[in-house]
Amino acid sequence: MKKTEAHIKVDGRQLAGHFFEPSTGWPGILFIHGWAGSQKRDEKRSRAISRLGCICLTFDMRGHGLTQEEQQTVTRDDNLADIRAAYDVLASHPAVDASSIAVIASSYGAYLSTFLAAERPVRWLALRVPALYRDDDWDIPKYALDRKELQLFRSKQVPLHSNRALRQCREFGGDVLVVESENDHLVPHPTIASYLASFSNAHSITHRIISGADHALSEPESRRSYDELLLRWVREMVLDAR
Template identity: 80%
Template sequence: MRKSDTHIDVGGARLAGQFFEPQTGWPGVLFVHGWGGSQKRDEKRSRAISRLGCICLTFDMRGHGAMDSDKAKVSRADNLADICAAYDKLASHPAVDTSSIAVIASSYGAYLSTFLATSRRVRWLALRVPALYRDEDWDTPKISLDRRELQEYRSRQVARDANKALRHCQDFAGDVLVVESENDHLVPHPTIASYLAAFSNACSITHRIIKGADHALSDAESRRSYDELLIRWVREMVLSAR
């Protein structure tokens, strides 16, 4: 807690006062969209979380939003660089407490965010329907990856030592939220189970399944359910730590 003297001028008098302020800044929250998504999908959630007293940043990765024309050539390496740059932008905000940064990510963005957490300071990690990819072809344009092979890979639980993203999960010591969609054919339960098993050193793990939801949260009820559980988790994890 930081205390500083101040004064209040009123009616020709000067009143003595003191400010009592936290020594840290505000928590920062980085939103990372999935493949084919954009920051527009996170706008409503970022507004809600900012009202809780957090500084939120949304952004479009290369190949998305205004740079959609680049989709055919961007690789996982390119988009990870985008996410790292976005994190650095958030952390450079003068009001952000760099020891209190959360990353809220979906699908492809959730997968890449596990790599971010090894090179940047992340305290809270919320992964919605985190996708999983083979380590091979890291620099190959993402759109060129074999979809059938990916689905076969995700249909079985993958050992932590057999995948870099899962090994990064093992190294993460913060708090984790993993959100699964009940009717998700792109990221089925074995993939979620792979992630949950990998977070062996996490401070806490919260796993929630959105009943009846598909991968994209296509219906309004699924989106509402996700919004509500995300807000509850942020309030419990981020704000209670201040």
């Protein structure tokens, strides 16, 4: 396995990223971090999955990593453009099978990945604690969204017809993993239930709850539990499909 730099160009900027790849070509996996996160949180998982024979790409969305000074101004549309650009870099890698790409995403990144899956070929979609947002204020900086209003919105199950992200989920025909944290106050169970109810056309849906975990997987045991279940799912879905 080797680690090499990836340069992702979007809207006149260059985002920092890293490939984790085996010595031969395999399926590609795009990691998408959450709000206020970074690609560093995905490096350990990328290394482990690349050893199974997958080419993994981690990267920092605008407003994170080396561009953190932009965090108060970036919008959901900006970060979706970042994700598209990162996907295109992965899909164009000479050793990647472009028909066999998985997306592994957390929270805000998981929300945005539903839009990516509607625009680009994605075969497998793993969503950890996927956040949900109203369709309104799409072009308002993410940092400026009202947190109390968001929590109220997420406290009840959202009808599929009233939310773009959920409607994108309905169209997805691949395999889905949804991971919930038992003690998550940012993304409570009704939000998870909204997502699960929306994947009506998925080839398969796997739902797992990490006992005692909070949103950020603050405890080492919670992180280990997630790492283990993610590896099992990748082995079953991605590697067995080769």
